[in-house]
Amino acid sequence: MTLHSLHFFLSQPQQTFYQREIMYETGLFLQTAQRKLQNLIRLGILIRRETKPRVYYQVNSTSPWFRPLREIFESIGRE
Numbered sequence: 001m002t003l004h005s006l007h008f009f010l011s012q013p014q015q016t017f018y019q020r021e022i023m024y025e026t027g028l029f030l031q032t033a034q035r036k037l038q039n040l041i042r043l044g045i046l047i048r049r050e051t052k053p054r055v056y057y058q059v060n061s062t063s064p065w066f067r068p069l070r071e072i073f074e075s076i077g078r079e
Helices: 001-011 019-026 030-044 068-078
Strands: 046-051 054-058
Touching: 001 046, 001 054, 001 068, 019 030, 019 054, 030 046
Parallel strands: none
Antiparallel strands: 046 054
C-alpha cells in the first residue's frame, strides 16, 4: 500500500473498514487493494474479519509494527 493507505489505517486504529470503503479512500482498484491488504495481513499489520456480505479490515494494534509505524506518521504530521 502507499503511504497514504498506511496513514489511513494508522490514523484511525480503532475503526474497521470494509473493502469498498478502503478502495474509495485510497484510490486503489479492487484487485490492487485486495493484494495490498493481503500483504498487510501477512505482515500482521492488519486484521481481516468476515461478516456476510462484507469483509472488514482493522489495524492490528498488538502487532510489533503498529507502534513504530504510528510514531513515524505522527512525527511526519507534526512537521
